[in-house]
Amino acid sequence: MRLPELPSPPESFAHPYLDRFLNTTMRSLSFLFPKMEPQDTRQQTRKDICISSLGAERILCDSSDLEKPMTLQRVRDYQGRILDLNPNHAPSEVFTKKDWDIRYYNQVNMPIVLGALKDPDAFQAGNPEKPIRILDLPIYMPEQGWKIPSYLEQFKEVIKMSVDFERVNNPGFEKDHYVYITVDQGLVPPFTQHRRGGWHGDSYRHIDSRTTNVRYPTDNLYVIANACPTIFVPGPFDFEGVDPSNLIEALAHLTERAEQQSSTCYPNCTLLRMDPYCVHDAGINRSDKTVFRTFVKVSISKTKYCKLGNAKNPLFQYEWNMIPRHGVPYSKPILAQSSLRRDRDAFKDVDPTEIDFMGSDCNVAWAESRIHNCYRSQPVRAAPAEEGEMLGSCHDDFLITVNVAQAGDWKITPKYGAEYFLPAQKLQANYERSEDDEELFLPKKTLRRCVKLSEDITFKAPWGTRSFAKAGDYLVYLNDADIYPIPKDVFEHEHTLCR
DSSP: OOOOOOOOOOSSOOOOHHHHHHHHOOOOOTTTSOSOOTTOOHHHHHHHHHHHHHTOTTOBOOOHHHHOOOOHHHHHHHHHHHHHHOTTSOHHHHSOOOBOOGGGGGSOOOOEEEEEOSOHHHHHOOOTTSOOEEEEEEEEETTTEEOOBGGGGGGHHHHHHHHHHHHHHSTTGGGTOEEEEEEEEEEEOTTOBSSOOSOBOTTOOOOOGGGOOOOOBOOEEEEEESSSOOEEOOOOOOOTTOOTTOHHHHHHHHHHHHTTSOOEEOOTTEEEEEOTTSOEEOOBOOSSSOEEEEEEEEEEESSOOOBTTOOOOTTSOOOOOOBOOOOOOOSSOGGGGGGGOTTGGGSEEOOGGGSOTTSSBOOOTTEEEEEEEEEEOSOEEEEEOOTTOEEEEEETTEEEEEEEOOTTOEEEEESSSOOEEEOHHHHHHHEEEOSSOTTEEEEOOOOEEEEEESSOEEEEOTTSSEEEEOTTOEEEEEETTEEEEEOHHHHHHHEEEEO
């Protein structure tokens, strides 16, 4: 497949990051709203590749244990165990079905704990180079039964625990409900989020239930992760004076209230049952090491999940009219999460524009005295970025910065050092596509100014987050709106100093 052509660069252009950050207010929200834009099919392709590479998309797991009815005694024993796990919930809050009603946000809402996995090792098994990533794959359909591909065998315990609660709380759900599974495995660099950030409730309906008598059922959701646990806040989130059908207004309201409340995380490998009223944010890797995270969500709904980008299960007979996804602005700038470095106070907060890069001598105490010319000497690989994708640029587990891809950005993968995003205009201005390899871009010998750092520093990058650099690293200058750090060994591999 040929990659899209790059636009011709304008005769002159300003650095686009800052204006886009201020004007777009970010993008989308976790599973409340989709990851994928209507015109983008790369995510679906990636999922198909992941599934096909496992060679097991048409082989079934044994689902007989999911079909066994529960005896009355077993139901009673199960109810007692779940109540014991949730001492802060009244029984009527644990076993209940709620229709969509915006007034439920007026009360405290927290997830129901269903218990820890018996086999967490099986759950979190995976290959970071071939992670399983599927979105809303149907695994149960009315009249067709259970059809779980064998590559999902390791998640059978999660599915079984979810179904047990659903069967007790919603008897006979199999008659008119679908069951879907989302699996997202991936590496999470330090101080970043695996999934999109922002306070939200999954399966939120932008309907003002105060003005209609129509009842809308809510989806029943079961979530679990082996690391970076989801962050919950209890509420209340009184919607008085807020229009629930205005998504931007509703999400801004949730964010404003959530950031005033104390948050709660649950232990890793603990299954939680939640509904749209459980307001939460994506978990953060607060460690100093990159972790391999496995996140799973089981959704049980009367609704056909027929959005473009959802995984298709070839074990079922179905032809749904798939409809485009529609992006929604972010309710908070998740880029600020990079300021969560536990060692941030060890870095000197600076303004890099204090340096007169057009001179020959550096005029600040935190950098060496000599300013040099340099140019990039090594090629990079580049591919169109997925709009809204978050990327933590790390080198040897050291977080340099965090960024979110905007429309038209490209993901740059150098031979050495961390990946990063680049607008198409800047890619065109600084690189030429190889004639032999569409994804290989050769650097133009564009001169840059650079200086070697003598102290550990941090500064606010043009795209709104903070960048970090250590003594001995280099600060590279293109213009006042485009200054970025490069680790010392990466600089020495990929740049040439002009003596």
